[in-house]
Amino acid sequence: MSNANNNEEAQLHAALADDVVAMDETNSVGHANEIVARQFDAYAAIDQGLVEGMNRVGKLFEQEEYFIPELLLSSDAMYAALDVLKPHIRRADGDHKPKVVFGVVEGDTHDIGKNLVKIMADSSGYEVIDLGRDVPPQKFVDEAVAVGASCIAISTLMTTTMDAMAEVVTILQKLNLREKFKVIVGGGPISPAFAEKIGADGYAPSAPTAVKLLNKLLAPPASA
Amino acid sequence: MAELTPNERARRLAAGAGADRLPCVPIVGNTAARVIGCRVRELRYDAALLANAQVAAYREFGYDNIRIFTDLYTSAEAMGAKVYAPADETAYLALPAIQEPGQIDTLRPADPQRDGILPLQLEALRRALDAVGDEVPVTAALTGPFTVASFLVGAETLTRLVLRAPSAARRLCDVALETTLRLAAAIMDSGGTPSLTDAMSSSTVISPRTFEQFSLPGLRTLVEYIHGRGKKVTLHICGKTQPIWPLMVATGADCLSLDNDASLATAKTAVGDRVKLMGNVHPAAVMLQGTPLTVRAAVREVVAAAGDSPKGLIVASGCSLPTETPFENIRAMLDAVREIGFPVNRENLPETHALAGKIPNSKFQVNRNTQIPNSKPTLNYPGAPRHPFTEGELAHARKFAVREESTRTHTNPFPTCSRVSDSPSVKGWPRSGRGSSAFDAAAHETPNHPGAAGEGAV
Ligand code: B12
Ligand SMILES: [Zn+2]
Numbered sequence: 138m139s140n141a142n143n144n145e146e147a148q149l150h151a152a153l154a155d156d157v158v159a160m161d162e163t164n165s166v167g168h169a170n171e172i173v174a175r176q177f178d179a180y181a182a183i184d185q186g187l188v189e190g191m192n193r194v195g196k197l198f199e200q201e202e203y204f205i206p207e208l209l210l211s212s213d214a215m216y217a218a219l220d221v222l223k224p225h226i227r228r229a230d231g232d233h234k235p236k237v238v239f240g241v242v243e244g245d246t247h248d249i250g251k252n253l254v255k256i257m258a259d260s261s262g263y264e265v266i267d268l269g270r271d272v273p274p275q276k277f278v279d280e281a282v283a284v285g286a287s288c289i290a291i292s293t294l295m296t297t298t299m300d301a302m303a304e305v306v307t308i309l310q311k312l313n314l315r316e317k318f319k320v321i322v323g324g325g326p327i328s329p330a331f332a333e334k335i336g337a338d339g340y341a342p343s344a345p346t347a348v349k350l351l352n353k354l355l356a357p358p359a360s361a
Numbered sequence: 362m363a364e365l366t367p368n369e370r371a372r373r374l375a376a377g378a379g380a381d382r383l384p385c386v387p388i389v390g391n392t393a394a395r396v397i398g399c400r401v402r403e404l405r406y407d408a409a410l411l412a413n414a415q416v417a418a419y420r421e422f423g424y425d426n427i428r429i430f431t432d433l434y435t436s437a438e439a440m441g442a443k444v445y446a447p448a449d450e451t452a453y454l455a456l457p458a459i460q461e462p463g464q465i466d467t468l469r470p471a472d473p474q475r476d477g478i479l480p481l482q483l484e485a486l487r488r489a490l491d492a493v494g495d496e497v498p499v500t501a502a503l504t505g506p507f508t509v510a511s512f513l514v515g516a517e518t519l520t521r522l523v524l525r526a527p528s529a530a531r532r533l534c535d536v537a538l539e540t541t542l543r544l545a546a547a548i549m550d551s552g553g554t555p556s557l558t559d560a561m562s563s564s565t566v567i568s569p570r571t572f573e574q575f576s577l578p579g580l581r582t583l584v585e586y587i588h589g590r591g592k593k594v595t596l597h598i599c600g601k602t603q604p605i606w607p608l609m610v611a612t613g614a615d616c617l618s619l620d621n622d623a624s625l626a627t628a629k630t631a632v633g634d635r636v637k638l639m640g641n642v643h644p645a646a647v648m649l650q651g652t653p654l655t656v657r658a659a660v661r662e663v664v665a666a667a668g669d670s671p672k673g674l675i676v677a678s679g680c681s682l683p684t685e686t687p688f689e690n691i692r693a694m695l696d697a698v699r700e701i702g703f704p705v706n707r708e709n710l711p712e713t714h715a716l717a718g719k720i721p722n723s724k725f726q727v728n729r730n731t732q733i734p735n736s737k738p739t740l741n742y743p744g745a746p747r748h749p750f751t752e753g754e755l756a757h758a759r760k761f762a763v764r765e766e767s768t769r770t771h772t773n774p775f776p777t778c779s780r781v782s783d784s785p786s787v788k789g790w791p792r793s794g795r796g797s798s799a800f801d802a803a804a805h806e807t808p809n810h811p812g813a814a815g816e817g818a819v
Contacts, residue, residue, distance in 0.1 A: 249517070296645035
């Protein structure tokens with residue numbers, strides 16, 4: 138590939154990232170189509186364009202420049218372009234996405250935070266199996282076994298439902314499955330100390346840090 | 362001084378005549394079921410029982426305000442949303458009233474005398490007033506229009522609409538406002554006071570700019586209407602609120618009820634000269650999980666932080682109490698306030714926060730172009746009361762907004778937002794199966810986010 142081509146590819150990556158940050162679905166799809174038409178590498182466009190854009194969005198969220206509406210629209214722009222690029226990812230890349238079984242514990246129906254973590258993990262190359270809200274502890278375990286997950290992720294915003302998180306770990310231990318899955322926890326009242334106390338593998342305070350935590354605990358995913 | 366009734370206490374404090382103690386409101390919601398030994402769901406469908414429970418809880422603990430409340434969804438339910446009420450837990454939203462934004466124009470404002478369980482809530486209010494209205498203010502929770510709108514279409518759909526299709530979002534907020542105005546009217550016709558609660562307007566969820574555009578106009582209309590009928594009103598928003606304190610003040614509310622994500626010492630400095638403050642003992646970490654000793658310590662911190670707030674303080678929980686909050690902790694809250702007495706003796710209170718004295722630095726600046734709406738509330742159902750506020754009151758509100766602006770510079774922290782236009786195509790709606798569809802499809806929860814303390818207490 139020529140230098141000129143390299144340069145144009147890099148510019149398209151930058152444009153994709155900007156589209157995501159600007160919540161601009163029309164442009165993100167347009168730029169993704171250009172990537173495909175020019176036969177540039179789809180995986181690189183996801184990684185250096187879309188994921189880069191979502192990372193910037195995550196930072197803006199942490200800095201309280203972006204709020205939930207902005208985050209959701211950015212993720213719409215990201216998903217729309219992802220739909221265009223996905224079929225063009227070279228095969229081997231698409232395969233080994235670590236699976237994460239994710240849900241909000243029983244008794245709790247706050248799901249905005251869970252959904253944001255899911256979006257960021259999705260865009261960072263994990264396959265997230267979303268169990269929704271009000272999920273009984275046993276169901277986390279059953280699903281993780283059924284899909285061959287690498288990780289169980291649990292969210293709650295209520296102090297009154299934190300204990301259900303511990304129960305997931307207890308069930309895993311009882312079934313001799315604890316070593317098979319990483320377990321991570323998060324949400325308002327959760328702390329690193331609580332995560333440690335219940336025997337989880339990790340805690341993260343936000344969606345971007347949740348992805349970093351996944352990256353640390355699981356081998357970095359091969360692709361998006 | 363002998364223990365005053367809440368009404369006497371409020372009157373004396375308002376007149377600067379001194380009192381036995383600060384007002385205190387542990388925000389008791391469905392914990393009232395535990396006081397009379399019934400199940401939470403029974404309160405939702407039995408007006409006499411709901412009134413009995415709330416009156417019994419007031420008598421048990423002696424706090425300064427009764428609030429008729431079962432859950433946040435009563436207005437949305439009366440407009441067609443589906444609520445699920447577990448036998449012994451707070452109800453939650455099972456399904457929004459409409460499944461896609463295209464149906465917004467099919468929504469009709471509710472009739473509080475007829476729709477959903479609103480008639481039961483009004484009856485409970487009247488019964489409680491009959492029983493103890495001469496000694497304690499009785500309020501009824503009124504979920505704010507933006508939060509009602511989120512239950513009508515699904516929280517995630519609404520948060521997308523505000524940026525993608527602002528005019529559709531506005532129509533939705535308007536029809537929610539109409540319902541809340543009618544309910545406010547019915548509450549006041551019954552002799553009670555509305556108590557505003559608006560969780561989705563939190564800065565934990567939406568930006569200050571979105572608040573300004575979509576939450577503020579409706580809240581301001583409601584507050585103007587309530588004031589026009591001679592009542593004072595409290596506005597409760599949980600989660601982060603510091604960036605919107607000036608805007609919460611601009612609603613005209615008399616009292617801001619803040620939760621533990623807010624610093625009352627900072628709020629005192631920022632807005633304590635314009636509104637009464639209410640808060641903010643942690644409802645879960647302290648009230649539910651703490652002991653009488655930790656409750657006492659938390660109360661003393663609250664009073665140290667804002668006991669001298671110029672417009673007054675109501676010692677309260679930051680949000681409504683979890684149903685299973687131990688009675689001894691609720692008692693401990695009242696005891697701690699009694700022990701501190703009035704006027705507040707600062708000597709044996711903990712050191713005030715280092716923050717006190719500093720103006721919080723919010724990234725959001727009040728917009729120079731903020732308009733105080735000229736429009737008056739439209740109560741256009743048969744027999745609606747005439748809205749009674751005067752040009753003078755509106756002029757006052759406008760002057761206030763100007764004062765707000767002149768002390769602040771205008772910056773736009775969301776330059777990119779301007780690129781999202783109200784595109785008529787509203788492409789890709791609704792976006793199901795994406796990101797987070799569970800959110801839209803069914804439910805957003807069950808809350809209890811209480812408003813609280815209304816008139817007398819304010
Ligand atoms: C919006 C809101 C609501 C909305 C929820 C809409 C929805 N679909 O989710 C409504 C109005 C419906 C609601 C209802 C209720 N609410 Co509410 N609500 C809030 C509020 C204001 C904001 C929550 C939010 O969305 N935050 C934004 C998200 C993005 O943040 P987040 O969830 O923390 O997620 C981030 C991180 O924590 C992390 N993360 C999240 N999950 C995970 C998981 C993993 C594995 C990792 C690594 C990271 C991670 O990443 C996320 C992104 O950065 C909070 C106030 C507050 N202080 O938070 C109260 C709050 C959470 N609610 C509370 C309560 C009590 C209730 C109700 C029970 C009220 C009632 N009594 O009826 C009901 C819930 C009923 C039920 N059984 O579920 C309390 C909880 C108290 C407690 N500690 O127990 C709070 C704290 C308010 C308070 N001060 O008391 N609520
Ligand atoms: Zn609250």
